[in-house]
Amino acid sequence: MTVVMFGLPIYLSYSTVRNGWTSKNASGAFGLIWAVLWAVVAVGGGWMFKAGQTSGSHWPIGWYAVAFIGLVAVFLAGAWAISSPEGRQQIRTGLWVFPALVLPTFTAYFGDEGHSRRYGTDVIIVLLNGVITYVWAVRTGYRTDELDQTVRQQIRMEEEEREADKVFA
Numbered sequence: 001m002t003v004v005m006f007g008l009p010i011y012l013s014y015s016t017v018r019n020g021w022t023s024k025n026a027s028g029a030f031g032l033i034w035a036v037l038w039a040v041v042a043v044g045g046g047w048m049f050k051a052g053q054t055s056g057s058h059w060p061i062g063w064y065a066v067a068f069i070g071l072v073a074v075f076l077a078g079a080w081a082i083s084s085p086e087g088r089q090q091i092r093t094g095l096w097v098f099p100a101l102v103l104p105t106f107t108a109y110f111g112d113e114g115h116s117r118r119y120g121t122d123v124i125i126v127l128l129n130g131v132i133t134y135v136w137a138v139r140t141g142y143r144t145d146e147l148d149q150t151v152r153q154q155i156r157m158e159e160e161e162r163e164a165d166k167v168f169a
Contacts (some may be wrong), residue, residue, distance in 0.1 A: 004040045021087025100133035
């Protein structure tokens with residue numbers, strides 16, 4: 001998750017600018033500020049790069065979760081504020097990614113640490129999260145030029161295969 005969080009300002013500073021969804025200066029400044037804030041939470045919280053390890057010097061998981069989710073909200077709000085209408089459309093259609101990633105992260109922590117949940121509850125939570133975010137993703141998706149091009153190419157390849165099968169049949 002840490003790598004994903006550090007990837008957000010890179011995405012903001014590169015892809016959104018390249019696609020004309022944000023300005024270079026606003027994206028760069030906001031991305032840098034957000035990366036510093038994320039580093040403070042990740043390092044200060046004591047959870048950075050701690051997969052499978054325990055450490056006595058970390059924030060309680062509840063505080064860390066609030067800070068983590070709060071920073072994601074700050075990122076989304078900031079990206080929304082500096083984005084063009086097309087950029088905002090991209091944010092709307094991609095919102096499902098965050099619960100798809102964040103909920104399993106914290107569910108795994110509580111499952112690994114043996115907190116007071118019945119056995120298998122974490123699997124049910126992750127499964128429900130997967131189904132809900134899948135439906136969300138499908139419902140908010142929309143056709144793009146790239147998707148149309150891919151579909152046309154697939155249709156053309158299938159037609160060529162059918163023609164080749166006729167020749168060799």
